[in-house]
Amino acid sequence: MELTLSPTIKKIERKSLVSPKGFTATGIHCGLKHKKKDLALVISDVPASVAGVFTTNAIQAAPLKVTKDVVYTTGKMQAILVNSGNANACTGKQGELDALAMQQLASDQFDIAPNLIGVASTGVIGEPLPMAPIIHGVAKLAPNNELTGALDFAQAIMTTDTIMKTTSYATTIDGKEIVIAGVAKGSGMIEPNMATMLGFITTDAAIESADLQAALASITDKTFNSITVDGDTSTNDMVLVLANGLAGNQTLNPAHPEWQTFIDALQMVAQDLAKMIAKDGEGATKLIEVKVSGAISEQEARIVAKSVVGSPLVKTAVFGCDANWGRIIAAVGYSGATINPDTITIKLGDILVVENSEPVKFSEEQAMNYLKQHEINISVDLNNGPGQGLAWGCDLTYDYVQINASYRS
Template identity: 70%
Template sequence: MKTTAINIKHISGNNIVSPIGFKAAGMHCGIKHKKNDLAILVSEVPANVAGVFTTNVIQAAPLLVTKDVVQQTGKMQAIIVNSGNANACTGKQGMKDAYLMQEKTAEKLGIAPELVGVASTGVIGEQMRMEPIVKGIQELAPAAKLESSILFSQAILTTDTVTKNTAYSLTIDGKTITIAGTAKGSGMIEPNMATMLGFITTDANIESIHLQGALKTVTDLTFNSITVDGDTSTNDMVVVMANGMAGNDSLTPAHPDWEAFVAALQNVSQDLAKMIAKDGEGATKLIEVEVKGAVSDIEARKIAKTVVGSPLVKTAVFGTDANWGRIIAAVGYSGATIDPNTITIEIGTTKVVENSEPVHFSEDDIILYLKQPEVKIVVDLHQGNGNGLAWGCDLTYDYVQINATYRT
């Protein structure tokens, strides 16, 4: 269940520049044939920053540059993003190109290079064509407008079919705080992290060390609880910029509204995570798995993610096959602590297994339910108080087609 607080409100017409002091832009510079492929996000003042990054040992040049900004500088005022080329596995030239993107962006904005992050997504192993990127950086015109935020969210996409945006507001110290997010992600989704770029902005006043702690907490519950295909990418990151322009007292775990801020950040992250899972390459359905009664929350999330990531479960959902045997098998090989005799499983609201034994149910009712765009599976282990959620999508013929022809 999504974490909420009384004064947290979802903002309609949400966009990455909803918080005070942020501007964005996106354009087509020529990396792709036609679609937007270059974007920039800028804060009026240097923002405190936090970030989480792919666990893949092979990490792309732009990710290394941005990780250094987050971990060494602790502040970020802008991030430049391109799609169409991941600038991954590109050797020394790739690092030079990533630093050139950082340098040219800093020159355009008149700020220090160490305040600029870099993110890239697209094909791995191809050298960047820097001439259109350098030219495009000069042409980008960041603005605090909805149209500009839409162009930004479009320019970061690869095989995504839709843009992914959300925003929430809450009141802290009598000030309205806004947290907004934009993400991309469709394939190679198996965090910690996945082929996913996430950008979150907030006008809250919070130091980097506390922002990092909040981000790590919510990432484990959201971005690290989705899976599409089990592949972990080389480029993935989530970056949060907090510029403090709302004017609240500095947020720390001791602040009376700390939990509300973390809850709002979790709402943003969960919205984006579910959008990514739902937009999995070729997907037709969002699958949510809830695990209850585990020995711990960590174990529950581990089982939930194993079930939602099972190719056999995913194909069963795609084919509207009420094959609960695939679900219980995934629970069994999850590596978590379970009692094989106390498992209850529901598909939607229909119980199909109770205490690890089959229950009579209407096959027709389950088939009708599995045709819906969102499918929920509940597993109750009856072993403890641990609860966890994970999200994924069905596995379709189109997934194979998209990935068989990705470079062509």
Template identity: 55%
Template sequence: MGVGEAAVFHILQEGGVTVPKGFQAGGLHCGLKKSGRNDLGVILCEVPAVAAGVYTTNVFQAAPLKVTRESIASDGRLRAVVVNSGNANACTGQQGEADAYAMRAATAAAFGLAEQDVAVASTGVIGELLPMDRVHSGIAALPAAISADGNGAEQFSQAILTTDLVKKEICVSLTVDGREVVIAGAAKGSGMIHPNMATMLAFMTTDAEVEPQALRQLLGEVTDVTFNMITVDGDTSTNDMLVAMASGLAGNRPLQPGHPDWAAFAAAFRHVCQHLAQAIARDGEGATRLVEVTVQGAVTDLSARAIAKTVIGSSLVKSAMFGADANWGRIIAAVGRAGEPVNPDTVDIRLGDIVVLEGSRPVPFDEDEALVYLQGDTVHIHVDLHHGSGTATAWGCDLTYDYVRINAAYRT
């Protein structure tokens, strides 16, 4: 059974990555950021957790990704993931790779773990070496900074942020084999976001018992329809990473396709990823509104995904959304250049409930009504191609003056 949509799960109003049984987390400032905000964090599991990861497809992959791949590949389990912000440790050569391994070794020593039990992630400025004296001092202080309560999760969520304006976390619960299972997640990202797995990092924890292959497959499938369907600026980072850890302490029978509660677990897992993905899109650098593009009637789901991401990634569409301009011509132009099969005589477009194009022909609409709608904090663009049964949804944001301001002085 694949990813289900009809399962029942509950969103917990408070809680982050420490709510699932077996997890602690924490964060602190070690001097990587001038602002004094947290810039080093860790998630720790009391038992070896089944682990899976997905990574950026950028050819220039940051050193921590190599270390994390190696750790997970050793036995498919992790005990900890250490994360720094303020420095991406990307394009830093052999020294950067050595520094990533040193972070792994130092974290393992600090918590009494084997080195291969530790994953490493970094985010921030590309091309600068980590000040390892500060990193080592910070890692040595992490054991005293972690907890299993909400403060630990809060400090970790703050530690992974760069240009983000807000933390991004969520926690849901459901019943598996009559037992409560919790899935939680934390993420960062607001610029350089066009995942093909931007700078984007996400971490998921669950106390479910999950078969390793099932977790890997689910993570890949869900990533394709959530994190891989967001874009802020069309740039794919060198550091994108999503890591999931399952402690198995909920006491359920191992989850895998065929388990009676697999669809429920998969739906809850997808909800966590989709929530985090939407939060990243909403918090795009300088953004004033979330934009959601739904494409239906494509020849396949893959075709629908390509078209939706082309529309959401169009600088002209994004600029029109910032200006609250109902310029549907920019939308249909993006549809037409996506490189996917489209019948140019059958396309419908709606902005929310406002029909602006039907059968590829303009429909009179109230400009004032459209203006009010487009000035809201969330804009839904619906495109129906009437060309097949493929559907997809992508998320992004408007393109504002502040995006240019922020990125024009990112290093300074």
């Protein structure tokens, strides 16, 4: 279920990728895009434990392969170099050489071993990556620990995003302040496991890579894998977490008495980023949250929630402010989850529209007015078990078609 702030976790107002100790970042325009920033870098002062989750698309872009090798072979990472404007995906052997060249460029420029550098790319698929702008751009990168550097990073990784997506939280572990911060991009082609999204999370907590991987895995299904915009799974997408240990806490692991505090703070960061991605879906005007209860398990609750929020017919009904609950119950039925078709209850906000799978009289005008809001909550109670789950998405608009019809031109 969705986490809310607890007394032990506080949100940082000047939210920034460099809020944790020992991180610097920057972003510049190097020439991959016409005017906007398109090259970004984040560096830890020391090699950090790293964890990653990656797209489930069988076709995976060259930079993703390079970065997976660092995560799974080295287990440490000190820098991440990111470009937008070109995905370097489906670019053959040359694409792999270019991804490795990006890694080497950052290594040479910042005196960091290549196997401690992750690379990521986002943008158009199937076009060769222009290396000349990247070569010149890397030489100009000057990461810093100021808010401006972090915001430049956030801008430089955007493609069709309309807003920057950043968040930070602080908590106390072993009497030491621990900060966890994140930045993401993602607007369309969103159907994680993963989606056309990049997410980068930094923390100064001390934790070994294997335990950090377990922590990230434990919250991914509840956050990044619980959003959908359009049902497409991309080729480049990843979430990386770097933990450099500079906060000075005792090394975290599942036996640590404050392990759950760390998990909750990490989930808060991931949850914020996931919801911002869903809300910023291409052409979107509304964030849709679907809350499912009464499922036989949490996993099945999330399956139902994603089925509803991912339904094009539900999404268009929300866009049109049409309280067409038949589309919702249909999406529940084809979700593949175990349901009792006679016990389903549905609400739009606080408006009861279906009870035990039978229609309830409600005010169409009241429902229409509710659906005009920018954040819509749909509740589905299956009355079939203890499982609860959430998913987030957005409405489907005319602008989504326009944006994607002309994406390459």
